[in-house]
Amino acid sequence: MYKIRKAVIPAAGFGTRFLPETKAMPKEMLPIVDKPTIQYIVEEILASGIEEILIISGHAKRAIEDHFDSSPELESHLEEHGKEALLEEIRKISGIKVHYVRQPYMRGLGDAILCAKDFVDDEPFGVILGDDVVYNGKGEPALHQLIRQYEKTGTTIVGCQMVAEEQVSSYGIIDGKPEMDPDLMKVSDMIEKPSVAKAPSRFAALGRYVITPDIFSILEETKPGKGGEIQLTDALRVLARNGKVYAYNFKGQRYDTGNKLGYLKAVVEFALRREDLGADFRAYLKEIVGEM
Incomplete structure (x- = not known):
């Protein structure tokens, strides 16, 4: 069994739900307080023991590359002005x-x-979607939880959590039964965005995967579906029918920063957790809630 050494972040989408902001700014660079969304994802990958990261980028995504590149002028400026903490962060x-x-x-x-x-x-x-942030505090990173399950099974692992009934039709839903662990299910099928009546469960695939390389030959044979797109779910269904996919109910507070409400929740809740902002920000929120 190979060690998981590499992770992929798909980050090429247009981010249409955040237009006009994302016309020139990648949605993955939208800040959660003072850190771009994609940096939280990169930090989770590194904390999971991954050695190499690939970002799948696209048009108008240069800002992502610039963010993870060196910046000699900025570093010199911070050093000259004695801003050592910021310099270390950069x-x-x-x-x-x-x-x-x-x-x-x-x-x-x-x-x-x-x-x-x-x-x-x-x-x-490993795979983490570029707009999917999970907060675990000092606990085990979500991707590392999936890696542990891969080490048990040697198969593809889909990260999942239970969603509310009204959210079922927005996700790929897992059809499977628990094995070995109540949080680990052997997947028999995945249903893309079903109605509540047709959904086999309320466990949704939520932006984290450990995938075996046999997925590539399947993807190469997968025909485009709605909108001319090749769906990862379709390829995972083929693997599942061969008994090669498990789903793990990972622990952590997950934020879908690809939609406006999910993004705002992330900004507010991350700010409230900050030692330098939390108390004052909480007082401010209480104040304006009373006024509005």
């Missing part, structure tokens, strides 16, 4: 080993994963 970011490949056309998540084939080089790999 140098830490630029020291992260990140690779990039461009997805030429927006043909779905499955197509984005195909862009990582050469980088993966026939090894299992």
Whole structure:
């Protein structure tokens, strides 16, 4: 069994739900307080023991590359003005080993994963979607939880959590039964955005995966679906029918920063957790709630 050494972040989408802001600014660079969304994801990957990261980028995504690049002028400015803490933070970011490949056309998540084939080089790999943040405090990172399950099963692991009934039709829903662990299910099928009546469960696939390399041959044979997109879910269903997919109910507070309400929740809750902001911000929120 291979060790999980590599992770992929698909981050090529247009971010249409945040237009006009995302016309020139990648949605993955939208800040949660003072840190871009994608940096939280990169930090989770590193905390999970991953050695190499590939970001699947696209049009107008140069800001992501610039963020993880060195910035000699900024570093000199911070050093000259004695801002040592900020200087250390900036140098830490630029020291992260990140690779990039461009997805030429927006043909779905499955197509984005195909862009990582050469980088993966026939090894299992982690995947975190570029707008999906999970808070675990000092606990085990969500991706590492999935890696542990891969080490037990040797198969693809889909990260999932239970969602409210009204959210079922927005996600890929897991059809499976628990094995070995009440939080670990052997997947028999995945249903993309079903109605509540047709949903086999309320466990939704939520932006984290450990995937075995046999997914690539399946993706290469997967035909485009709605909107001309190649869906990762379709390829995972093929693996599942062969008994090669498990789903794990990972622990952590998950935020879908790809939609406006999820993003605002992330900003507010991360700010409230901050030692330097939390108390004053909480007092401010109480004040304006009483006025509005």
